[in-house]
Amino acid sequence: DGGITQSPKYLFRKEGQNVTLSCEQNLNHDAMYWYRQDPGQGLRLIYYSQIVNDFQKGDIAEGYSVSREKKESFPLTVTSAQKNPTAFYLCASRHTGEETQYFGPGTRLLVL
Amino acid sequence: GQQLNQSPQSMFIQEGEDVSMNCTSSSIFNTWLWYKQDPGEGPVLLIALYKAGELTSNGRLTAQFGITRKDSFLNISASIPSDVGIYFCAGQLITNAGKSTFGDGTTLTVKP
Numbered sequence A: 001d002g003g004i005t006q007s008p009k010y011l012f013r014k015e016g017q018n019v020t021l022s023c024e025q026n027l028n029h030d031a032m033y034w035y036r037q038d039p040g041q042g043l044r045l046i047y048y049s050q051i052v053n054d055f056q057k058g059d060i061a062e063g064y065s066v067s068r069e070k071k072e073s074f075p076l077t078v079t080s081a082q083k084n085p086t087a088f089y090l091c092a093s094r095h096t097g098e099e100t101q102y103f104g105p106g107t108r109l110l111v112l
Numbered sequence B: 001g002q003q004l005n006q007s008p009q010s011m012f013i014q015e016g017e018d019v020s021m022n023c024t025s026s027s028i029f030n031t032w033l034w035y036k037q038d039p040g041e042g043p044v045l046l047i048a049l050y051k052a053g054e055l056t057s058n059g060r061l062t063a064q065f066g067i068t069r070k071d072s073f074l075n076i077s078a079s080i081p082s083d084v085g086i087y088f089c090a091g092q093l094i095t096n097a098g099k100s101t102f103g104d105g106t107t108l109t110v111k112p
Helices: none
Strands: A004-007 A010-013 A019-025 A031-037 A043-051 A054-057 A064-066 A076-078 A087-094 A107-111 B004-007 B010-014 B019-025 B031-037 B044-049 B055-058 B061-065 B071-076 B085-092 B100-102 B106-111
Touching: A004 A087, A010 A019, A019 A031, A019 A087, A019 A107, A043 A064, A043 B100, A076 A087, B004 B085, B010 B019, B019 B085, B031 B061, B031 B071, B044 B055, B044 B061, B044 B071, B071 B085
Parallel strands: A010 A107, B010 B106
Antiparallel strands: A004 A019, A019 A076, A031 A043, A031 A087, A043 A054, A064 A076, A087 A107, B004 B019, B019 B071, B031 B044, B031 B085, B055 B061, B061 B071, B085 B100, B085 B106
16 A cells, blocks of 8 residues: 555654654655644644755754655654654655645654 | 644534634645644645635535635534544645645544
8 A cells, every 4th residue: 555654653762862763655755744743733844855865954953864865765863962852753745746745654752 | 934823722512513623824825734633643634725715525524715815714514523633724835845834733522
C-alpha cells in the first residue's frame, strides 16, 4: 500500500543526545515536511524539502537538522541544541501541483 | 508571518447535535484545508477548498471558503461518537512552496 511511514512510534532520549526520526514515503511525492506538535497547539513547521538534495528552514528550525538524499526519505535529527525536544513529530509529503499534504502517523519523542 | 485564529478551542456536545467551527486569518489564502486528527495519529484531510465562496460537502461535513478569502468554517451535522478528535484548519498560498499555516485546533468531545 502507498503511504508515509514514521518510525519509531515512541522514542526516548537522554539529555545531551542526538536522535534521528525516520520518515519514508512511497507516494512518489517531491515535497516533504516536518512538523512539531505540542499539546493544545497547532502544527509548527520545522523543515521542508521541495526536491532531492534541497531543503529549507521552517519556522522553528533551531536545534534540528535534516537531509534529503533520496526522494523517498526525509530524516529529522533532533540535536542536543534543541532545549525542549519533548513533542509529537509529524512528517508529511505532497505531490507537486497539489495542495494536499499527506501525514504520517507521527513519532512521540520523550526526553528522560 | 500569517496567523490563523481557530475557534472554539474545544467543544463538548451531545451525540446527534450539530457542530460548527471556524478559522479566520489576518491575510488571504488561495486554499483552505480541514483536517481531523485522532489521538496519537497524524491528521487526515477531510475537505479541501480552492475558490472563494466555495461550499463543499463530504458526508455529514460541510465546509465553506469565505468570500473575503480570510476565513473558513466547518460544520458537522448529527454528530456521532467517532467524530471525537482534533479538527485543524490550514491555509495555503500558491506562492508559498505548498507550506500550510495551521490553526491551533478545535478539540471535539461527543457524549453518547
